[in-house]
Amino acid sequence: MLGGIPWQTYFQRVLSSSSATYAQILSFLAAFGCLLIAFPAILIGAIGASTDWNKTTYGLPHPIEREEANMILPIVLQYLCPVYISFFGLGAVSAAVMSSADSSILSASSMFARNIYQLSFRQNASDREIVWVIRITVFLFGAAATAMALLTKSVYGLWYLSSDLVYIIIFPHLLCVLFIKGTNTYGALIGYVLGLIFRITGGEPYLYLQPLILYPGHYRDEDGIYRQRFPFKTFAMSISFLTNIFVSYLAKYLFESGILPSRLDFLDAGTILVKNENIKLDELAPVKRRQSLTLSSTFTNKEALLDTASSPEGSNTEDNLQ
8 A cells, every 4th residue: 555655657647736736636536536447357357257268269278277367358358359349459458568668668767867877976967878878778677677577477466566666665765755854865875775675685476586584484385485474575664764764864964063074975965064164155055035124124224215205316216225
């Protein structure tokens, strides 16, 4: 449940809303919309489970016995529908899958090139360099996605795994951004790395990944994969969350106290040093120009304003004195 909150597709639509009220209404309507859209998938699964496949060209055994239950949508379209519906239906499914896959790879590559490569390491990188970084990361993320698709057992497993990673890695950062003002880039980076390490070392049966850390209550299944009864995913999320807070405040203290010089702040966390000789104008927070009413009445020469008010240029002189 918590892993389904900080999704990029959700926040893209929230941030593009015209107002906060509209974003809230859109979120609640989308929740009920997801329930309604789930009914066609339920009906297709019920049709596939109740069909007498011996009377079709698919034949026996049942798709469940063949371990093809995850392919019930294309099976129903191909063997229970006319040819033209099967043609358009499978084409629509393929187009939707390819659209989601390439948009995910492109968005991941562009976010890596912009948010990590350029903002954190190469602030002066040219547009040509960023384009080449995107091209390279497209191949890397595409290879990783292909490997995951070949190793996993089902699409549901991939979806569950992605929500799992979002819960462990991104959800703690969302909490820190919304509710803890002192967190910065250093804490987010270290918390991200530690959360990912503790998640990977806990193993993943969907990817046949053996755990490196065996928590209390582990057991071995029929495939020889060790499974964890211990809530190691919540444990990894908690480590990422606490590490983010601790490292952020530690870095803030080291930079603001002068223990570490400002030139070592390579991630530009926005800390302001307390030593006067180290403070620069570009490091100070911008202040809105607002003239105090008390100061305005104190430093205004009222007699001069009265003398010039009767003259033709009195209004201009008054403005200049103000």
